[in-house]
Amino acid sequence: MSGQSTQSSPTVLVPGEQSPIRSVPGNIRRPEYVGKPAPTPYKGPEVQTPETVEAMRVAGRIAARAMAEAAKAIAPGVTTDELDRVAHEYMCDHGAYPSTLGYRGFPKSLCTSVNEVICHGIPDSTVLREGDIINLDVTAYIGGVHGDNNATYLVGDPENTDEESRLLVERTRESLERAIKAVKPGRQINIIGRVIESYAKRFGYGVVRDFTGHGINSSFHSGLIVPHYDSPHATTVIQPGMTFTIEPMLTLGTYEYDMWADGWTVVTKDRKRTAQFEHTLVVTETGTEILTLP
Numbered sequence: 001m002s003g004q005s006t007q008s009s010p011t012v013l014v015p016g017e018q019s020p021i022r023s024v025p026g027n028i029r030r031p032e033y034v035g036k037p038a039p040t041p042y043k044g045p046e047v048q049t050p051e052t053v054e055a056m057r058v059a060g061r062i063a064a065r066a067m068a069e070a071a072k073a074i075a076p077g078v079t080t081d082e083l084d085r086v087a088h089e090y091m092c093d094h095g096a097y098p099s100t101l102g103y104r105g106f107p108k109s110l111c112t113s114v115n116e117v118i119c120h121g122i123p124d125s126t127v128l129r130e131g132d133i134i135n136l137d138v139t140a141y142i143g144g145v146h147g148d149n150n151a152t153y154l155v156g157d158p159e160n161t162d163e164e165s166r167l168l169v170e171r172t173r174e175s176l177e178r179a180i181k182a183v184k185p186g187r188q189i190n191i192i193g194r195v196i197e198s199y200a201k202r203f204g205y206g207v208v209r210d211f212t213g214h215g216i217n218s219s220f221h222s223g224l225i226v227p228h229y230d231s232p233h234a235t236t237v238i239q240p241g242m243t244f245t246i247e248p249m250l251t252l253g254t255y256e257y258d259m260w261a262d263g264w265t266v267v268t269k270d271r272k273r274t275a276q277f278e279h280t281l282v283v284t285e286t287g288t289e290i291l292t293l294p
Contacts, residue, residue, distance in 0.1 A: 012271060013114060015260065016124035019081050021107055022088050024097055031141050031220065034102040042219035047241035052145060052217055053282050053291075056243060059096065060147030060280050060291035063140035066090040067149055068294050070110065070138065076130045076156045080112035083136065084123035091140050099139035099146050099220055106264060111137035111150070116271045118249050118257055119211050120264040130156035133165050135276050139220065146220050148245050149292035150278040164252060165273050168205070172250045172275040175199050179228075179246050180281065183238060183288045190234035193227040196248045206255035208274070211266065213245040216280055240283050243291070247278030 024030070033039035048056070070087040088109035091098050098109030106122070113121035113135040114128070121135075128134060137150035152169050154161045175196045182195045192213070200207050207229045215224030227234050228248040249255075253272035259265065268274055281288040 013116065013126070013267070015262065015265075016080075016126040018107060018122065018124045022085070022101070022109060024092055024101070028092060028095060028097050029142070029144070030097055031099060031103075031146075033104070033220070038104055039220065042215075042217075042222040044218070044222075046215050046222060046224050046243070047239055048217050048243050048282070053241070053243065055143035055145045056147055056217065056280065056282070056291050058147075059140050059142050059145050060149070061294065062091060062094050062096045062142060063138050063147040063149050064292045064294040065094075066140060067110075067136050067138040067151065070136050071151070071153055074128065074134060074153050074155055076128055078128050080114070080121070080123040080126045080128070080134070083112055084108050084110055087136070087138050094142075096140040096142040099141045099148070103220060111135070113137070113276070115273050116268045118208055118251070118266040118268060118274045119276060120266055122262060122264055128155045131160045131162065133161065133169060133273060133275060137276075137278065145218050146216050147292055148216055148220075148278065148280050150247060150276055152275040152277060167203070168250060168252055168273060169275045171199070171203060171205070172248060173277045175248045175250060176246060176277040176279065179248065180279065180288055180290065183281065183283060185238055185240050185283060185285065187238050188234065189226055189236045189238060190231050192246055193234060194230040197229045200248075200250050206251035206253060208249035208251065208255045208257070210257070211249060213247050213278070215242075215244045217243050238283055240285050242283045243280065245278055245280050247276060249274055249276040
């Protein structure tokens, strides 16, 4: 993430120091956007061929395993930059390029979002503390396609994380699972947000609106938008072979946000905690297959 906890106020983060950009072996294929200010807009179909889906299974599996490896290193006293190193090396060792590295100038190989950071935290010298929560967002590019997943973890002994935060994490994971089950061919994309928002409202949680799930394939973000609230505009009909992410972000307070000067780190406006979970999916004839399983 790009913030460091202050001793006097453990829920307020400030930017830390970033390490030099990590290198990727020259034999690993780069996404087309590396070295450019922005990716080339995707003009292909949202429904993918079986060959593309199979390649995405490989990319998704590597992304999931890289996230799991980084998660093993989560502990009080560890920096978010160290988590970036672990995920970066895992992906490179398995022939994959870390999709976030160089995407629109993002300088690191995963996103680390601590406590009140909604998404896109930049790994740096921030030291994790007992009772923090942290989201790891890892995307791998291999075989010409991307696999994207994230999850939120408790730092240290779970008993030392306040119950409100523990429940937020559990329920955010549950909201993703419910949304995945709701995906069926013939339904509109807004079924996803309807399920998430109705569940989150039971507990008075905010549902982040301006950051969404997205189509994914050979493009990191294809242009398909998957809102996590019940949007009347999300009328795209779900079809077998479509590939996209669902990644709800729920908050203990407002869904409104501020962005840090780095242009990436998004924090809740009231600085209350937030959690997120994500999978990449392919739609099947009867439901979905999760592509980001380790």
